[in-house]
Amino acid sequence: MKRQEIxxxxxxxxxxxxxxxxxxxxxKRESKNVNFINLNDGSTINNLQIVADVxxxxxxxxxxxxxxxALTVTGELVESGGxxxxxxxxxxxxxxxxxxxxxxxxxxxRHSLEFLRENAHLRYRTNTFSAIARVRHSMIFAVHKFFTxxxxxxxxxxxxxxxxxxxxxxxxxxxxxxxxxxPRNEDGSINYSEDFFGKQTNLTVxxxxxxxxxxxxxxxxxxFGPTFRAENSNTxxxxxxxxxxxxEMAFYDLNDNMDLAEEFLKYLIKYALDNCAEDLKFxxxxxxxxxxxxxQDQRSMELLxxxxxxxxxxxxxxxxxxxxxxxxxxxxxxxGKFKYTVEGFGTDLQSEHERYLVEKHFKKPVILIDYPxxxxxxxxxxxxDSKTVAxxxxxxxxxxxxxxxxxxxxxxxxxxxxxxxxxxxxxEMDWYLDTRRYGSVPHSGFGLGFExxxxxxxxxxxxxxxxxxxRTPKNCEF
Ligand code: 4AD
Ligand code: MG
Numbered sequence: 001m002k003r004q005e006i007x008x009x010x011x012x013x014x015x016x017x018x019x020x021x022x023x024x025x026x027x028k029r030e031s032k033n034v035n036f037i038n039l040n041d042g043s044t045i046n047n048l049q050i051v052a053d054v055x056x057x058x059x060x061x062x063x064x065x066x067x068x069x070a071l072t073v074t075g076e077l078v079e080s081g082g083x084x085x086x087x088x089x090x091x092x093x094x095x096x097x098x099x100x101x102x103x104x105x106x107x108x109x110r111h112s113l114e115f116l117r118e119n120a121h122l123r124y125r126t127n128t129f130s131a132i133a134r135v136r137h138s139m140i141f142a143v144h145k146f147f148t149x150x151x152x153x154x155x156x157x158x159x160x161x162x163x164x165x166x167x168x169x170x171x172x173x174x175x176x177x178x179x180x181x182x183p184r185n186e187d188g189s190i191n192y193s194e195d196f197f198g199k200q201t202n203l204t205v206x207x208x209x210x211x212x213x214x215x216x217x218x219x220x221x222x223x224f225g226p227t228f229r230a231e232n233s234n235t236x237x238x239x240x241x242x243x244x245x246x247x248e249m250a251f252y253d254l255n256d257n258m259d260l261a262e263e264f265l266k267y268l269i270k271y272a273l274d275n276c277a278e279d280l281k282f283x284x285x286x287x288x289x290x291x292x293x294x295x296q297d298q299r300s301m302e303l304l305x306x307x308x309x310x311x312x313x314x315x316x317x318x319x320x321x322x323x324x325x326x327x328x329x330x331x332x333x334x335x336g337k338f339k340y341t342v343e344g345f346g347t348d349l350q351s352e353h354e355r356y357l358v359e360k361h362f363k364k365p366v367i368l369i370d371y372p373x374x375x376x377x378x379x380x381x382x383x384x385d386s387k388t389v390a391x392x393x394x395x396x397x398x399x400x401x402x403x404x405x406x407x408x409x410x411x412x413x414x415x416x417x418x419x420x421x422x423x424x425x426x427x428e429m430d431w432y433l434d435t436r437r438y439g440s441v442p443h444s445g446f447g448l449g450f451e452x453x454x455x456x457x458x459x460x461x462x463x464x465x466x467x468x469x470x471r472t473p474k475n476c477e478f
Contacts, residue, residue: 152222159204216443
């Protein structure tokens with residue numbers, strides 16, 4: 001007989017038929033005459049209840065049915081008197097893989113997220129992490145669908161590169177040299193010409209620069225790849241390895257870019273609401289449980305309500321300079337409550353400032369534009385005031401910056417001057433400058449941090465819980 005998935009069984013109308021399922025035991029409850037086994041196969045957040053009559057199955061077999069064990073069960077699907085609509089009256093139970101209850105780390109109780117992070121290799125077996133995995137999958141699919149439906153082309157940009165797209169120097173080096181005894185130049189520096197690629201290379205921090213090359217031929221492209229940042233940030237919003245979606249569009253100015261970013265985020269959130277309802281309901285209940293311990297005024301909006309709110313309301317758009325004025329005149333600034341002071345034009349906004357604007361002042365997502373040139377990357381278009389650049393950051397409640405983007409500097413002379421001023425090596429970036437030499441056009445793009453999106457959609461408090469194997473400073477397990 002063919003095995004059926006629990007998701008399909010729970011949807012089906014197969015009462016009275018004999019079916020076969022396989023999965024892992026979540027819990028087992030023993031009563032006098034029967035054992036109730038909750039089986040989950042990962043196809044849905046919901047379990048199938050298996051009813052095993054102690055008169056039918058040996059004590060020895062039922063003893064092996066413990067949390068974490070893998071079973072195949074054949075039986076008759078019947079209407080259930082309990083909480084669930086249907087249950088399976090077992091006729092045959094095969095314990096495929098035992099899970100010694102004295103050793104198996106996951107007990108049938110609520111574990112802390114910290115404990116589960118240490119046991120990340122098993123945490124998919126919990127309701128929370130299997131729900132997150134399914135939502136993550138849906139969001140990956142929705143990203144490709146959104147862009148495909150709009151006529152964008154997906155481009156694979158390199159993972160190993162010789163450039164630093166963001167110019168922030170936060171790169172992981174890639175080398176095959178013997179670090180204990182590297183070849184040296186006369187001045188004592190390492191001779192990278194003897195390295196694998198004949199030059200110094202690193203893991204990419206962004207696919208943007210290569211994405212621009214494609215956009216200036218295909219008009220609308222997007223990348224969706226892993227990016228790596230050796231930034232020593234131990235926060236609930238930073239990973240050293242994360243996934244980024246970077247659309248890049250020829251003939252788009254900053255306004256077109258903002259419109260696309262807002263439409264994209266709303267689409268993804270609506271997609272989750274429409275397609276991940278059961279998992280989101282579970283995650284919402286989970287969050288509500290956690291929130292109970294917090295004081296009333298620090299509790300966040302219920303998850304589904306929050307997602308609907310973002311999906312239907314217009315984002316606020318304002319300039320960096322306007323934001324600085326709001327922040328300077330804000331209550332926390334006047335009372336000295338910000339950890340980082342807002343000095344004025346030129347202050348790099350911290351997450352506490354971004355969250356104040358979104359959560360307290362506007363109570364809506366915000367798009368900030370026109371940042372001071374010197375706190376943003378070299379490739380952003382210089383505005384007419386020559387002090388600011390056509391940058392845009394999309395700020396979300398709980399998350400802070402979820403998207404960073406800009407209109408790009410398409411004028412060769414302006415770009416070259418800027419690169420010189422910012423110490424960007426011109427010779428090595430000659431290939432990039434060719435796009436400005438030949439057929440240069442106004443163009444724009446942005447980067448969405450995929451894990452920041454998933455953090456928002458799932459309502460999880462820590463970005464380390466929305467990627468299967470988080471890499472953070474001093475942590476690279478599995
Ligand atoms: O603002 P960032 O650095 O922008 C870029 O990399 C541009 N090249 C994007 C572009 O215009 N094509 O990063 C973009 C987004 C951030 O807004 C944030 O959501 C996410 O990437 N991000 C991180 N996510 C997790 N951990 C980190 N360490 C992150 N750094 C950035
Ligand atoms: Mg940024």
